[in-house]
Amino acid sequence: MITTGQKIAIERTKASRLPQTDLENIKFGRVFSDHMLVMDYVDGAWKAPAIVPFGEMQMSPATLVLHYSQTIFEGLKAYRNAHGGINLIRPHDNIKRMNHSAHRMCMPQIPEDVFLEAMTELVKLDQEWIPKDEDASLYIRPFMFASDAYIGVRPSDSYRFIIFTCPVRGYYSEPVRVKIETKYSRAFPGGTGETKCGGNYAAALYPAKLGQDEGYHQLVWTDGLSHKYVEESGTMNVFFNIDGTLVTPGLDGTILRGITRDSIIRIAQDEGVRVEERQVSVEEIEVAARNGRLLSAFGAGTAATIAHIQSIAFDDAVYELPDVSKRELANRIGKRMDDIRRGRMADPYGWVVPVV
Numbered sequence: 001m002i003t004t005g006q007k008i009a010i011e012r013t014k015a016s017r018l019p020q021t022d023l024e025n026i027k028f029g030r031v032f033s034d035h036m037l038v039m040d041y042v043d044g045a046w047k048a049p050a051i052v053p054f055g056e057m058q059m060s061p062a063t064l065v066l067h068y069s070q071t072i073f074e075g076l077k078a079y080r081n082a083h084g085g086i087n088l089i090r091p092h093d094n095i096k097r098m099n100h101s102a103h104r105m106c107m108p109q110i111p112e113d114v115f116l117e118a119m120t121e122l123v124k125l126d127q128e129w130i131p132k133d134e135d136a137s138l139y140i141r142p143f144m145f146a147s148d149a150y151i152g153v154r155p156s157d158s159y160r161f162i163i164f165t166c167p168v169r170g171y172y173s174e175p176v177r178v179k180i181e182t183k184y185s186r187a188f189p190g191g192t193g194e195t196k197c198g199g200n201y202a203a204a205l206y207p208a209k210l211g212q213d214e215g216y217h218q219l220v221w222t223d224g225l226s227h228k229y230v231e232e233s234g235t236m237n238v239f240f241n242i243d244g245t246l247v248t249p250g251l252d253g254t255i256l257r258g259i260t261r262d263s264i265i266r267i268a269q270d271e272g273v274r275v276e277e278r279q280v281s282v283e284e285i286e287v288a289a290r291n292g293r294l295l296s297a298f299g300a301g302t303a304a305t306i307a308h309i310q311s312i313a314f315d316d317a318v319y320e321l322p323d324v325s326k327r328e329l330a331n332r333i334g335k336r337m338d339d340i341r342r343g344r345m346a347d348p349y350g351w352v353v354p355v356v
């Protein structure tokens with residue numbers, strides 16, 4: 001076991017790719033910073049973590065993860081703040097959630113202090129990769145996978161934990177068109193819906209592709225038993241503004257416990273907005289949309305923060321939502337989150353963890 005304060009060994013790249021990288025034009029998730037952190041779990045213990053140049057890895061074709069998908073991930077961002085420093089937002093919540101996923105997938109817990117130090121050191125080292133302008137940030141991708149070269153179906157004995165980072169810009173520039181999915185399921189009670197495990201996303205590809213073929217950006221999943229209740233969308237939780245009340249599906253084990261979701265709820269409540277976490281039926285959304293009481297809807301997640309929903313399709317009907325410029329509530333909450341992240345406003349919640 002690693003003890004607190006142990007220095008992480010750093011092997012610096014001999015040739016930074018930054019000079020050849022056009023940070024003005026980056027596509028989400030395709031540009032990788034110079035370094036990554038690697039830590040292996042072998043013989044029941046984590047070995048010392050090391051930061052090394054980002055690059056390819058060799059592995060056996062029999063590596064367990066390639067067959068049975070014993071793998072989990074996280075996603076969070078580092079932001080440049082108004083004072084020349086860099087902030088992480090709620091990293092402890094991501095670390096806890098990763099360990100929660102690890103538990104469900106029979107994978108080892110990652111010591112929280114090591115995890116945080118690893119992220120901090122990596123972001124510090126590659127801080128020049130964070131573009132200086134306002135809508136940019138550094139996406140941090142920690143993940144862990146089963147690394148035994150063995151094709152029996154059982155939990156792996158060895159694991160590899162990696163963190164790499166990507167400079168990113170706004171995720172969805174346009175408001176999204178979504179379709180409520182009532183045939184396929186993403187999650188069901190007792191399953192892995194609230195786990196960020198690879199298999200969840202692989203299983204969602206086909207229904208999402210069918211939706212895209214019909215012209216929708218994203219699906220809004222419904223519960224796997226009755227398909228009557230809304231759950232979440234893509235890699236985002238969903239919110240509906242019904243007559244000024246912010247309504248979002250409650251966390252029942254099938255929905256990812258989004259940290260952005262939680263931040264939005266806190267900020268909204270502190271601004272005096274009524275928030276309801278409960279079952280939200282498709283019927284309720286339809287009725288509200290028809291009566292003009294559905295003032296807005298949006299997805300919430302680290303990648304996009306707030307992704308406005310333009311229209312919601314269900315069966316043969318498509319409900320268009322009011323113009324984005326009128327979405328005062330979501331825009332106000334989004335701005336407040338941004339002000340906290342960028343250090344333009346005091347952080348009353350203890351979310352900001354400065355890196356430098």
Ligand SMILES: *Cc1c(COP(=O)(O)O)cnc(C)c1O
Pocket residue numbers: 075196232233234235236237256257258259260261300301302303
């Ligand atoms: C990651 C994710 C979210 C959003 O979580 P954040 O912590 O806000 O980034 C929501 N739904 C799913 C399925 C996810 O994978």
